[in-house]
Amino acid sequence: MRAETNAKTVRIDIRTTAGVKRALQEAAAAKNKTVTQFMLDVALVEAARVIAERRLFSFNDEQWEAFMKALDAPTKPRPRLEALFREPSAE
Numbered sequence: 001m002r003a004e005t006n007a008k009t010v011r012i013d014i015r016t017t018a019g020v021k022r023a024l025q026e027a028a029a030a031k032n033k034t035v036t037q038f039m040l041d042v043a044l045v046e047a048a049r050v051i052a053e054r055r056l057f058s059f060n061d062e063q064w065e066a067f068m069k070a071l072d073a074p075t076k077p078r079p080r081l082e083a084l085f086r087e088p089s090a091e
Contacts, residue, residue: 016024021035028038059067 024035024039028035031038033041
């Protein structure tokens with residue numbers, strides 16, 4: 001994920017405790033960043049990780065075989081779902 005390059009026009013406000021603010025200030029100073037830069041950098045890295053977790057998954061060989069077997073298995077009859085599809089749609 002990349003940060004937008006256009007002018008900053010949107011503000012994010014958060015409330016926290018004095019202790020959390022001090023910790024963020026200390027961490028930002030250790031990285032030679034402002035608190036805003038530090039928080040955005042950390043938040044964007046975490047956002048990218050969370051989004052990737054929802055898009056990508058990996059299996060070992062045994063899990064992959066089980067996954068493929070499940071995909072290849074014939075479907076089970078679902079009478080209630082079939083009845084639902086036979087009903088007229090709401091328009």
